[in-house]
Every structure is written in C-alpha cells, then in structure tokens.
Amino acid sequence: MLNAMDDRLDARRMRYFMQVLDSGSVRGAAEVLGMDPSAVSRAIGVLEEECGTRLLERRGRGVVPTDAGELLATYVRRQHTQKQQLLAQLDDIQKVERGHIDIVAGEGFVDWLMRHSLQRFLAAHPGITVDLSVGSTDAVVREIVEERAHIGMLFQPPRDERLRSHHSHPEPILTLVLQTHPLAQLGRPLRLADLLPYRGATLHRDFGVRQHIEATEISEGVRLPTQLSTTSFHALGQFVMAGLGYALSARLPVPAAPDGSRMVALPMRNPLLSQGRVHVVSRHGRVLPPAASLLLRMILEDFRPSAINAVGVAIPPG
Template identity: 30%
Template sequence: MAVHHHLCRDAYAKSVHSVCTSTRPSMRHSLVPAALRYADQVARSGSIQKAARELHVAASAINRQILQLEEELGVPLFERLPRGMRLTPSGDALITLARHWLQDERGVVAEIRRLQGVHQGHVSLVAMDSHATSVMPALVRDLGAQHPLVSLSIALATPDDAEAALMTGQADLAAIFNLKPRRELLVLWKSALPLGCVVAPAHPLAQRETVSFQEAMAYPLALQSKALTIRRYLEAQYSWLFKEPRRYTETNSLQLAKQLALGGTHVVFTSELDVAAELTTGQLVFIPIRDRGAEPQEISVAVDATKPPGPIVKLVSERLIAALQDCLAAARGQGVRTV
C-alpha cells in the first residue's frame, strides 16, 4: 500500500494558512473508542456534517455516538451553535485525553512494527512557515527514500501554536523558533541563529560585513507581525525602532516579506533559517546585526516530556535535525553535512 507524505496546515496553524486533514491510521483498526474519535473530529472540523465528510461516516452515526457519550458522562461536551459545534470545558478535557490516547496508540503500533523489523508508522510534526520551502521538502525526500513506510503530517504554525500543539497532544514532534523552557517539553536539539537583516544582492547594504539597526532603518522595512516571537523580541529590546514614523510594511506572511526583500528595496530583520533557500541560491544576502544586546534567535526540536518518544518519532526527529543542520550549512556556504 502506498504511503504518502503530506504538507498540511492544521486547525491550530493560524493567520493565512488554510486547513486540511492529516493522514491518520485507519479508523477500522483503532483501539480508541469510536465515540471519542468521532468527538475529536467534530472538535477539529467544527461541525458534525464536516466531520462526517472527513471520516466518511454518516452524520447521524456521529451524532448518536456523541449523544450517548454525553448521556454516560452526564455533561454536555459541545455547545450546539447555529453554525456548528464548540467544545465545552468538559468536552475540551475529554478531547485532550482522547488525543493523547490516539498519540499513544500510534506509538504502540510503531513499536509493534519495529519488533517485526519494519519501520512503519505515522508522525504528526509541526514546524515554522519558513521551513516549508527548505527543511520540510528535504525531510520528506529523505524519509521517502530511506523509510517509505513512515508517513508524516506536517502542520505550519506560529511558535506559540506549535508549542500548544505539542502540549495538547496534537503533534508528536515540533521544530520551533525561540522555544521557552518548559518542564513539559523535552528539547532534543537546538541551535543559535544570529540576528541579522536580509537584503537583495544589489541593495546598498549588501556589501556590509555587519549593520546596525540605525543604518538598516534608513531603508524601507518589511516587518513580521507580532504573532512571531522575533517581532515581540525587537519591540521589547529596541522599542525606539517603532516610535517614529517609518517606511515599513507589516505582514504575518514571511513569504511576502521575502518577496519585498527580493524586489531590491526592503530590509527584513530575521535569521538565516528563515531565508535559507534564498541564501543558498544567492538571491538574498544575510548581514549580522552588530548592536550591543542583539541576542541570537534559536531553533529547537522538541517533544512532549511527559512521555518518551517512540522509535518512529525518534527516527523522524533524527532526520529532521539532520535536515535543519544541512539547511543551515548550505545557507552559510559550508556545504552539506553528511549523515
């Protein structure tokens, strides 16, 4: 049976990203009760009708299972709204449990396959928007060539949403910018990313070895929105940058910010990993910020610390770390590291 890798944006990936359904183990073989699986999909889809289409199950069957579950528990799990269904606090607690069970089930299945000598399983991964054009394609190609029976769901999210996805069991693994230390999360690998600005090769700043914020502010800016930690960091450490009228465009789309830089006029404050593909091909130039206190950003690969990662998650995490290292090496002109 052919197994596909999916680049998928889940419901918790906000802003401009659209929603799609990730690949999951066959419902017929799940050990998690059908009522919980149906309720989980209703929570994700927002309505019974949408969940029915996603699961290829009659809407009446889903509704009946949820009503029976609510009757057994003695509490409503959803608010019935004119345009859909919304979890109650009790429903949210139950769905969190159900998602952990589903995640555990995938781990058990992967371990059984490992004992049979087969690397087979499914991993839900959440990553940053900038990884979509560099790290993720390399990871998918690598797994497809070396481990074709391992399937992926890859969701693109903000750092805050990626962290939440790990902690609620919606993701098995995450690559996150500027991850805050938490006991609930286990960091498998991290790397410092110098703070800098990127410009087109023909830009007046392109030949500089370093640049100050003051020098960069003399040109039009493409600023990332406050949904991203790098913007919040800049506002906290360099609030003066935002006090006077400036020539800037603010966007929650890294792709748009990069396009403005590629146009030759705009400056973007970011890290090398955000623009790795364009640095590798020479389309953009990265210039470190020399201002005192300009702290490096950071990329981390993490899992839920409350449960040890299964063998398939470990396998994917190793390949993800390798892809990140290769991407950074190529962006910095160091060649590709071999594993």
C-alpha cells in the same frame, strides 16, 4: 498504590467481571465463558471482597455496574489499551511499516525538511503518513504542549518545562536586502537606527523572531516602521527580492532574481539579535511512537554538525 491494586485483583476474576458487563447478566457471561453460572457468581463475590465494595447491582433480569464497578471497568479497559499499545510499539520497533506522524514547524524549516530528513524518511517508509503543518512560534508550542503534534521545529521557544528540546543551535537575526541596497554598502554591522530611512518587512508578533526584534527596539530606543507584517517567510523574501526594502529575519533560502540580483544577509550590532536559537522539540514526558522517534533521530542526525545543546533537555520555566 496501583501496584498494590494489581496484587489484589485477580486477572481471571476481572475477566469474568468484564464478561458479565458485556453480556448484561451472570448467566449470559457463563454461557460465553462455558462455565456454571454459580461459579461466575462466586468469582464476582470474591472480586467484590477484594475491592471492598459492591461492583454489580440487579436491574430487571440482568445486572449493571455500580459506581465502583464503572471505575473498575475503566481501569481494566485502560490496562488493556496500554497493553495493546505496548505490544504494537514493540512490533513497530522491529519494522516501521505503519503509523502517522504530525510535525509542526516554522515556515523557514519546511524547505530544509523536504530536502533532508523528511524526504529520506518518506522515501524509505511508504506506509507511514505524515502531516506537516506550518505555524508561528506560539502555534508550534501550543501544538506540542497539547500533544497534537509529535515533533516541533521553531525559533526561540518560550522557557517552558513542558517542552523538551532535543537540539538547538544559534540562529542570528539579520537584515536581508538586495546586494544593491544602500545598507549593503555600509560595510559594518548595522544598528536599528540605520534601518529607519528605509521600508521594512517583518513577521507577526507571535513569532519568536519578531519578539527578539521588539526587545532590541526597546534596548536601542528605536521604533522601526514596518510596511509589511506577515506570517510568511516566503513573503519576506519576495519583499526583499522585489527591491521594496529590507526584512529582519533569520536567513532565507531565496534564489537570485531574474536580473541576477542577489539577496545578502547583513549582521546586526546589537547582541540581542544574536541570542536566538533554533530548537527541535517534543512534549516533555511524552513517549513518541516508533515512527515519530525514528524521524526525530533522522532530523537530529542532519543537524548534528551544528548541534550545541545536549539532547533531551527540558526547557525550564522562565
């Protein structure tokens, strides 16, 4: 239908029409265009015939758009904006010099980004500004779906056709403890029941990690008491490094304690805790601006050795 409309609407007459709106009168538009007012008036008349309705009505000594005229003006402005965006994107493809990127990620990805893709990108493109926000699984999904962020990195997003997964790889949930903790001495994959005698820390319920843990609790008929519930992966690591107990989480990049103690990651027996995956996502159907597309490619290149899923797969609804 839009193609048919484009065929019917003459670009020159639409330019005259928009000038009339800007000037507030046919005579004012004619002066700007360097034309005879009668020629502008005839062009507007032909345009109204093409549209099949009146586009302007007199108001005092000038003219204002009718409802149909407002619709046409909105259409013309949108076409102009899209054209400008296209030209800007074509120009930026040649040289990524300006622009802005919004990234939203789980806290566990921040250190990785700053040591890999994002660090290299910022060094190579000083004119590009980046906003890196940290959020839960639910928050990352919301920012991507509502197009407030270009790129998202998260653990186990929900099945949603509005999300496009560019990459995923397995990320098991483990029990993190100091190497001196009694759980580290068992020498076998752990059941949830093994954790019951000890204090634990985990993430809030809007994190995919916690949702996997709760599903495992149901399957094993165990309810783990939690001393610390947090939105911070860093807090989980500090809980463990302080010798307070265990944390159920994906691997955490936590350095050794001053006394030389190390944190170890113990495998879990329940297969549900091994089914989680890390995803790099964007809004399905959204065309990313050149700078964001370039950074996304760099992230995928850094992940490629462990890539499993095909690039560009929509996450189907559950």
